[in-house]
Amino acid sequence: xxxxxxxxxxxxxxxxxxxxxxxxxxxxxARFGKGTKNKFDVGLEYELxxxxxxALLCQIDMERATFGNSDxxxxxxxxxxxxxxxFHPATWMFIDIDLMGNVGYDKWTCEALDAEKSGxxxxxxxxxxxxxxxTQKLAIVLGAQQYLLFGNGDxxxxxxxxxxxxxxxxx
Numbered sequence: 001x002x003x004x005x006x007x008x009x010x011x012x013x014x015x016x017x018x019x020x021x022x023x024x025x026x027x028x029x030a031r032f033g034k035g036t037k038n039k040f041d042v043g044l045e046y047e048l049x050x051x052x053x054x055a056l057l058c059q060i061d062m063e064r065a066t067f068g069n070s071d072x073x074x075x076x077x078x079x080x081x082x083x084x085x086x087f088h089p090a091t092w093m094f095i096d097i098d099l100m101g102n103v104g105y106d107k108w109t110c111e112a113l114d115a116e117k118s119g120x121x122x123x124x125x126x127x128x129x130x131x132x133x134x135t136q137k138l139a140i141v142l143g144a145q146q147y148l149l150f151g152n153g154d155x156x157x158x159x160x161x162x163x164x165x166x167x168x169x170x171x
Contacts, residue, residue: 031164
């Protein structure tokens with residue numbers, strides 16, 4: 001992480017990157033994540049800036065995990081909400097807070113009991129992201145999110161840490 005940060009800062013200073021979150025700026029990207037107990041989480045995301053401080057953020061994820069004798073798969077989890085830029089220490093770096101509502105489809109399988117439970121889940125997540133802009137068209141995004149999901153007669157917390165790349169363009 002430190003190497004990534006250093007490389008981004010050196011390259012950004014060299015290229016004189018001066019990206020600001022401006023109205024109409026859009027980004028689309030992919031990310032790979034890992035929670036505390038899951039095997040992996042992969043997802044796609046879209047961002048549309050309303051102004052320098054706020055943006056619409058949409059994400060869709062898929063996850064696989066194993067908890068003891070049960071396997072878990074999140075077939076899809078859609079999240080939609082707002083990203084708020086709260087700190088801008090350099091022209092090439094933003095620190096954001098994300099707030100989203102979620103809806104998805106989970107499947108739990110327990111081989112020991114020969115049982116399966118699946119259905120629609122809903123909830124919310126809050127997170128923080130660090131955006132680094134090594135060029136005007138590319139953003140490297142480090143994120144941490146905490147989900148609270150309800151469904152299938154259960155509720156659970158799900159942390160996720162991710163690394164992603166976004167392609168950035170303006171209208």
